[in-house]
Amino acid sequence: MASKSSAPIKSGSDYSAQQIQVLEGLEPVRKRPGMYIGSTDVIGLHESLREIIDNAVDEALAGHAKNVWIVLNKDGSATVADDGRGIPVDIMPQFKKSALEIVMTKLHAGGKFGGSAYKISGGLHGVGSSVVNALSEWLWVEVRRGNTIHRQEYKTGNPQTPVEIVKESKASIKLPDVSGTTVTFLPDKKIFSTIEFEFDTIKKAIRERAYLVPKLYFHFMDNRTEEPKEVNYYFEGGISSLVEKLNENKNPLHSVIFINKQEGDVEVEVSIQFNNTYAENVESYVNVINTVNGGTHLTGFRMALTRAVNDYGKKIGSFKDDGDSITGDDTREGLTAVVFIKMPQDRIQFEGQTKGKLGNSEIQPIVQQIVKEGLNIYFEENPSDARRILEKVYLAAKARLAAKAAKEAIIRKGALEGSTLPGKLADCQEKNPELSELYLVEGDSAGGSAKQGRDRKFQAILPIGGKILNTERARLDKIIEHEELKNLIIALGMGIGETVNFEKLRYHRVIIMTDADVDGEHIETLILTFFYRHFRDIIAKGFLYVAMPPLYKLQRGKDVQYAYNDDEKEQIAKTMKAGNAIVNVQRYKGLGEMNPEQLWDTTMNPANRLLKQVNIDDAEEADAVFTMLMGDEVPPRKHFIQTNAITATLDI
Ligand code: 2B7
Numbered sequence: 001m002a003s004k005s006s007a008p009i010k011s012g013s014d015y016s017a018q019q020i021q022v023l024e025g026l027e028p029v030r031k032r033p034g035m036y037i038g039s040t041d042v043i044g045l046h047e048s049l050r051e052i053i054d055n056a057v058d059e060a061l062a063g064h065a066k067n068v069w070i071v072l073n074k075d076g077s078a079t080v081a082d083d084g085r086g087i088p089v090d091i092m093p094q095f096k097k098s099a100l101e102i103v104m105t106k107l108h109a110g111g112k113f114g115g116s117a118y119k120i121s122g123g124l125h126g127v128g129s130s131v132v133n134a135l136s137e138w139l140w141v142e143v144r145r146g147n148t149i150h151r152q153e154y155k156t157g158n159p160q161t162p163v164e165i166v167k168e169s170k171a172s173i174k175l176p177d178v179s180g181t182t183v184t185f186l187p188d189k190k191i192f193s194t195i196e197f198e199f200d201t202i203k204k205a206i207r208e209r210a211y212l213v214p215k216l217y218f219h220f221m222d223n224r225t226e227e228p229k230e231v232n233y234y235f236e237g238g239i240s241s242l243v244e245k246l247n248e249n250k251n252p253l254h255s256v257i258f259i260n261k262q263e264g265d266v267e268v269e270v271s272i273q274f275n276n277t278y279a280e281n282v283e284s285y286v287n288v289i290n291t292v293n294g295g296t297h298l299t300g301f302r303m304a305l306t307r308a309v310n311d312y313g314k315k316i317g318s319f320k321d322d323g324d325s326i327t328g329d330d331t332r333e334g335l336t337a338v339v340f341i342k343m344p345q346d347r348i349q350f351e352g353q354t355k356g357k358l359g360n361s362e363i364q365p366i367v368q369q370i371v372k373e374g375l376n377i378y379f380e381e382n383p384s385d386a387r388r389i390l391e392k393v394y395l396a397a398k399a400r401l402a403a404k405a406a407k408e409a410i411i412r413k414g415a416l417e418g419s420t421l422p423g424k425l426a427d428c429q430e431k432n433p434e435l436s437e438l439y440l441v442e443g444d445s446a447g448g449s450a451k452q453g454r455d456r457k458f459q460a461i462l463p464i465g466g467k468i469l470n471t472e473r474a475r476l477d478k479i480i481e482h483e484e485l486k487n488l489i490i491a492l493g494m495g496i497g498e499t500v501n502f503e504k505l506r507y508h509r510v511i512i513m514t515d516a517d518v519d520g521e522h523i524e525t526l527i528l529t530f531f532y533r534h535f536r537d538i539i540a541k542g543f544l545y546v547a548m549p550p551l552y553k554l555q556r557g558k559d560v561q562y563a564y565n566d567d568e569k570e571q572i573a574k575t576m577k578a579g580n581a582i583v584n585v586q587r588y589k590g591l592g593e594m595n596p597e598q599l600w601d602t603t604m605n606p607a608n609r610l611l612k613q614v615n616i617d618d619a620e621e622a623d624a625v626f627t628m629l630m631g632d633e634v635p636p637r638k639h640f641i642q643t644n645a646i647t648a649t650l651d652i
């Protein structure tokens with residue numbers, strides 16, 4: 001794939017600049033290692049190994065290596081080997097030195113070898129080997145070419161031997177003797193805060209690269225332990241294998257769409273597969289760098305996808321009227337994709353704080369055009385897949401339009417604020433919000449008791465039935481359609497969404513009153529989450545409370561007292577027993593067990609009751625629990641259910 005056209009020497013002045021660059025030694029690397037390797041901690045340590053691995057990967061990407069070996073040796077050193085062409089060993093006339101020595105001991109040697117298009121994987125663009133060499137206590141490199149083995153050894157980047165032909169390899173592993181490069185190095189403990197390589201970290205980096213280079217074998221061995229560990233990676237399908245892996249355990253709507261084309265010195269690879277969830281999972285790479293914040297390649301991909309789906313929809317006549325079309329967001333639900341471009345390393349521009357975003361503006365139209373064309377062809381040739389994708393995207397568009405219509409309706413009619421108060425609400429007589437309270441009561445029967453027991457002058461009651469809507473992903477239109485939530489919104493009187501007006505809140509105490517059992521806790525979590533997401537101001541102002549009903553009722557004759565916890569129960573029982581008669585202890589299970597008078601006495605009468613004020617932290621925690629229980633992230637939910645299975649009966 002590497003085009004040999006981009007000559008490194010363009011003009012006289014460039015040439016001299018190039019020469020000066022090429023001749024730069026390694027002294028600055030040991031002076032400021034962080035500038036070259038990022039950091040000198042455990043991350044920098046692994047970055048150095050990654051640099052060497054990436055040189056081998058480049059040789060594979062250039063079409064010359066089929067295998068990469070990575071070995072962690074007993075003495076703490078690491079060996080990387082490939083079966084590529086082997087770093088050239090011939091003497092470079094302008095330096096009177098072996099090319100191998102220049103590669104290993106000079107900065108910016110990269111451009112000299114096969115042109116700038118050669119080096120395409122991550123990191124330091126061709127200077128990686130020399131930087132790692134400089135930061136190693138010792139390093140040796142062997143180049144196998146034909147039947148000959150060439151070797152040079154270094155300490156802290158300085159040659160200890162000439163580039164010489166040797167009889168035997170020093171490598172700890174047996175390698176095919178055709179051709180290739182082997183590098184073994186011990187990171188310098190004077191430079192790195194730790195020189196202990198981590199098996200899992202390296203495994204992950206190798207795996208990621210294996211996906212990006214189809215048909216490349218990775219052999220990874222850890223010989224440091226008594227029982228050597230070995231993992232091998234090979235993905236026939238490259239990024240399509242990765243997409244399949246990402247969609248594992250999901251229901252895909254079609255087989256993986258793979259688009260691959262080269263445009264000049266930019267190669268574009270895209271794999272796409274929709275599944276039946278609502279989550280988006282799109283990864284993007286430039287060479288072997290994972291661009292976590294996307295960039296121009298991702299933008300080009302998104303535009304192409306939106307247009308291709310739109311065009312196909314129009315073409316097969318599934319749009320009812322001309323104004324209908326889908327947006328980029330509609331294509332994201334259930335989308336799993338990998339966007340991978342390969343381009344000359346020295347042209348890459350990264351953006352952003354973490355350098356995780358591709359900035360090259362020329363890449364966007366290239367990716368867009370290639371993906372658009374590829375999708376057009378795919379949709380044409382696979383109409384049933386295309387139809388399934390269209391249906392999925394339409395569904396998202398429909399939901400979006402419904403949400404928008406609902407929102408407009410709210411804005412136009414002030415739909416919720418102006419509505420008459422819900423029938424279920426037993427309002428209070430007081431009109432001054434500062435003096436008014438709203439009880440949100442779990443269940444109709446407890447709601448009934450609360451209505452009878454309350455002080456109707458200032459206390460309003462709204463029963464909240466069974467399960468309120470899962471507001472996790474619920475859109476505004478669904479929330480407003482939902483009876484329980486609609487009642488609550490109207491009762492509060494301040495609207496919702498963009499039109500929310502805190503000034504109109506009708507109660508300055510909103511009190512959640514649920515049973516002290518699992519169901520009650522669940523409803524409490526739901527309500528807290530709802531307030532947290534839509535009425536955060538109410539919480540911030542300190543207007544949201546949780547009622548604390550008593551846990552016990554103690555009775556001796558006519559003397560009735562309530563306990564709100566176990567200590568209190570013991571205390572009260574003791575004083576009552578002093579009268580030397582039988583004390584009747586009753587444990588409340590639910591609000592429904594109290595008659596209206598008891599409910600007033602224990603839970604609603606401001607003189608006796610216990611209220612817990614909800615703060616943002618509580619609500620945030622409820623929100624997190626809720627997200628975990630209801631959200632898309634399956635693993636944490638599983639974990640929660642497993643670890644709490646003994647103590648909680650989850651009702652989801
Ligand atoms: C820019 C520099 C670093 N290089 C070559 C050729 C092959 C080759 C390498 C390598 C890591 C550990 C074992 C090019 C490129 C130097 O120029 S580096 N293979 N493998 C490697 O570093 N593996 C090359 C053109 C013709 N023949 C050989």
